[in-house]
Amino acid sequence: MSARCVEQVIRPGKSVVVHSSSPNGRYAVFFEDDGEVGYFYALSVSEDERKVLDAVQVYTMQGPQSPQLMVLRIVWSADGLKCALELDGCFHAFFDFKLRKGKCRSGFPPPHDEWAMDGREWDDEIGNDFRAAE
Numbered sequence: 001m002s003a004r005c006v007e008q009v010i011r012p013g014k015s016v017v018v019h020s021s022s023p024n025g026r027y028a029v030f031f032e033d034d035g036e037v038g039y040f041y042a043l044s045v046s047e048d049e050r051k052v053l054d055a056v057q058v059y060t061m062q063g064p065q066s067p068q069l070m071v072l073r074i075v076w077s078a079d080g081l082k083c084a085l086e087l088d089g090c091f092h093a094f095f096d097f098k099l100r101k102g103k104c105r106s107g108f109p110p111p112h113d114e115w116a117m118d119g120r121e122w123d124d125e126i127g128n129d130f131r132a133a134e
Helices: 124-131
Strands: 002-010 016-021 027-033 037-045 050-060 070-077 082-087 090-096 101-104
Touching: 002 016, 016 070, 027 070, 027 082, 037 090, 050 090, 050 101, 082 124, 090 124
Parallel strands: none
Antiparallel strands: 002 070, 016 027, 027 037, 037 050, 070 082, 082 090, 090 101
16 A cells, blocks of 8 residues: 655656655655656665665666656555655556565666665566555
8 A cells, every 4th residue: 555655747858856755764765867867766764864775777768858748656655665656657666675676667777785686577566556555
């Protein structure tokens, strides 16, 4: 079940940052489009620092900025341990902070350190937990 949602209209290829904090306050995520690539980042949050735990590629621009506007949504589970990124109603990236998994449709970049060691392969079932509450 989803607990918190941030929604913003974006234009792929136009620089933007969209941030969201987990309901439990221990984690945060942000989406960044630097004009060429869209990435989704997972962070650990404490009073003293924010640490990037993982990052997954959502898209790359092939050519000029897209004329199409898209609705970007960041959705959290009620316990604040799972988060998904949705573009125009389709899930593209997912973080599970408890299991240290980062998944994305692009499968990029390869897993590193202690996160996503079982791979980044996408599974369309990932979005079911978040859709159930809508």
